[in-house]
Amino acid sequence: MKKNLTGSTVSPKPGIGLNLVLILVFLFFLIPMFSAFLFSIQVGDGTYSIFAYTRMLQDPGLASSLWLSTRLAIMTIAIVLFLMVPTVTWLHIRAQKAKRLVEFITLLPLIIPPVVTALGILNSMPNFLLNSPYLLGFVYGVLTMPYTYRALDTGLNSIDVKTLVDASRGLGASWRQVLSTIIAPNIKSSIFGAIFLAVALVLGEFVVASLLLWSTLPSWMAIVGQADAEGAVAVSVLSLIFVWLLLMVMSLLDRKKKLQIKLGGI
Amino acid sequence: MTESNQLPNKVAATKSGGNNVMGLEFNSNKVFFDYSGLIPFFIFALIFILVPTISVVFFAFKGNFGEWTLENLRVALREEYLSSLIGSLRLGFFSAITGAFFGFFTAYAVSISGRKKLQRVVSTASGVFANTGGVPLAFFFIAAVGNYGLVTVNLNKIGIDIYSGSFTLFGFSGLVLVYLYFQIPLMVIVTYPAIEGLKNEWREAAVNLGASKFIFWKYIGVPLLVPAITGAFLLLFANAFAAYATANVLTSGTLPLLPVQIGSLVNGNVIADQTNVGMAMGLEMIIVVSIAMAGYIYLDRRTSKWRKK
Numbered sequence: 001m002k003k004n005l006t007g008s009t010v011s012p013k014p015g016i017g018l019n020l021v022l023i024l025v026f027l028f029f030l031i032p033m034f035s036a037f038l039f040s041i042q043v044g045d046g047t048y049s050i051f052a053y054t055r056m057l058q059d060p061g062l063a064s065s066l067w068l069s070t071r072l073a074i075m076t077i078a079i080v081l082f083l084m085v086p087t088v089t090w091l092h093i094r095a096q097k098a099k100r101l102v103e104f105i106t107l108l109p110l111i112i113p114p115v116v117t118a119l120g121i122l123n124s125m126p127n128f129l130l131n132s133p134y135l136l137g138f139v140y141g142v143l144t145m146p147y148t149y150r151a152l153d154t155g156l157n158s159i160d161v162k163t164l165v166d167a168s169r170g171l172g173a174s175w176r177q178v179l180s181t182i183i184a185p186n187i188k189s190s191i192f193g194a195i196f197l198a199v200a201l202v203l204g205e206f207v208v209a210s211l212l213l214w215s216t217l218p219s220w221m222a223i224v225g226q227a228d229a230e231g232a233v234a235v236s237v238l239s240l241i242f243v244w245l246l247l248m249v250m251s252l253l254d255r256k257k258k259l260q261i262k263l264g265g266i
Numbered sequence: 267m268t269e270s271n272q273l274p275n276k277v278a279a280t281k282s283g284g285n286n287v288m289g290l291e292f293n294s295n296k297v298f299f300d301y302s303g304l305i306p307f308f309i310f311a312l313i314f315i316l317v318p319t320i321s322v323v324f325f326a327f328k329g330n331f332g333e334w335t336l337e338n339l340r341v342a343l344r345e346e347y348l349s350s351l352i353g354s355l356r357l358g359f360f361s362a363i364t365g366a367f368f369g370f371f372t373a374y375a376v377s378i379s380g381r382k383k384l385q386r387v388v389s390t391a392s393g394v395f396a397n398t399g400g401v402p403l404a405f406f407f408i409a410a411v412g413n414y415g416l417v418t419v420n421l422n423k424i425g426i427d428i429y430s431g432s433f434t435l436f437g438f439s440g441l442v443l444v445y446l447y448f449q450i451p452l453m454v455i456v457t458y459p460a461i462e463g464l465k466n467e468w469r470e471a472a473v474n475l476g477a478s479k480f481i482f483w484k485y486i487g488v489p490l491l492v493p494a495i496t497g498a499f500l501l502l503f504a505n506a507f508a509a510y511a512t513a514n515v516l517t518s519g520t521l522p523l524l525p526v527q528i529g530s531l532v533n534g535n536v537i538a539d540q541t542n543v544g545m546a547m548g549l550e551m552i553i554v555v556s557i558a559m560a561g562y563i564y565l566d567r568r569t570s571k572w573r574k575k
Contacts, residue, residue: 012378012469013378013379013380014374014375014378014379017371018371018374018375018378019375021368021371021372021375022372022375022376024368025368025372025450028446028447028450029391029395029447031410031417032406032407032409032410032447033406034416035406035409035410035415035416035417036405036406036409036410038409038416039409039410039415039416040409079310083306083307083310084307086303086306087303087304087306087307090303090304091304094299094300094303095300095301095303095304097300098300098301098304102304102307105307105311105315108311108315108319109315110504110559111552111555111556111559112315112319112552112555113507113508113510113525113548113551113552113555114508114510115508115510115525115528115529115548115551116319116322116528116548116551116552117315117318117319118532119318119322119528119532119544119545119548120317120318120319120320120321120322120548121314121318122532123318123321123322123325123545124317124318124320124321125318138310138313138314139314141310141314142310142311142314142315197397200397201397204397204398204399204400204401204402205400206400206401206510206511206514207510207511207525207529210514210529211529211532211533218400218401218402218511219401221401221402221405222401222511222514222515225401225404225405225408225515229405229408229409229412229414232405233405233406233408233409235402236401236402236403236405236406237402239402240398240402240403240406243398243402244394244398247393247394247397247398248390248393248394250393251389251390251393251394252390
């Protein structure tokens, strides 16, 4: 019993095999990062320079593709704020019965592969939408739904939405006021989590953008990489550092780890 | 809620339900009002999810002259198109097996290590890496184990040629390797709660009742973890089966894979009379992924049931 104070007598500790797996996995994740960084700054044998970075940063293709990706990210954020937040809030206060249906719909993008979504979009959308890059923004609103829905749902579960809404409505607040001054501040971290994840996904999305022939950051990178490996690696390093920062903030915001890809709900 | 019912506002009044006459009068309006807030969402989902998906399914059964036919599906299951279905199934299977193996043991080692800091780092890192994929990931691996990658070059200097065997980054084995970068973290995320749910008390009880390590795993550990691991395997399978970006950049269409094949059909590399074969392949993908995901959801429900208790 004495030993149990410091830990159970039977509680296992990782042996050699498990520690080996940990080390292997650790190296597996570090080596590509490290290689990519070195690869992007090496010139010939032994000398290093940041020429690959300056070359890429001066490429007009980067500016235009980054600008398009930024606009699409803003659009996706707008969809999160003005469609997803009100919808999920509404589900919590008025339409609990529709929750399963909505949840199922938000999960569809995980069941329908993005390449099939792209195929369907090309098939069914009218030309004026196909000719506009903003169609991608709507598609990204859909593709990020499984994650944004979950993030917001978790946030709303943790507060007493009904009371908050009833109280503020009772005191004469409009629905817009309820959403922007009562609900949103209360689920701030969930909203930020949803937005960061959405932006990270938008900045990395390649399938739909390339099949719809829009030059977003990833599809431009893929084209650059065919001729200029160092340059493409350099842009990859920059874009992944940015995306990782976003995802890390999201992961830290979501301390309770509820925003995992957990599909048990439906 | 009780407080708000005393407030003389419309929300509170409509909410009080349908027991009395007033309530009955309100009911149909109430249902409409309750759902009206969801209309924008439903319209959005209808246009950008349902219509595109239904159009793929619809055209999968349409011939070149608009007639109903099973010919597209038949072609999609023949020769080179069949080989891409098999290629994708194989890739999904091997990627899921290797990812599940390393991911599970990583999660298990981290869980029983008892080091809080390590657990936090791994959980944050898993959240980050599980969502890393696509084009940049392909270039990271080109920089590491491509023909002129750092690992390749430096191992060459000490006399090891990783390309001497059957390995190539730009083929099947390369994709299995690269996909591990997001499969391992995904496995960690999905199975970690199940591993944590394996309570130490159970182990103690088993040991006190005279069970050996082997007996404990045989009758308690493995049966409890198998549904979680199988479910996670299915999720990983679907993940690799549907992945397109990395495969497209690394293999540039040389490896027969379903998503890549569909992509090249979309890009117009297609014989004129087979435009709808792409739709049939899309339907195939939806069916395979749905089956895997349904299995995952079923198993995940089963595991979260005992986890909660």
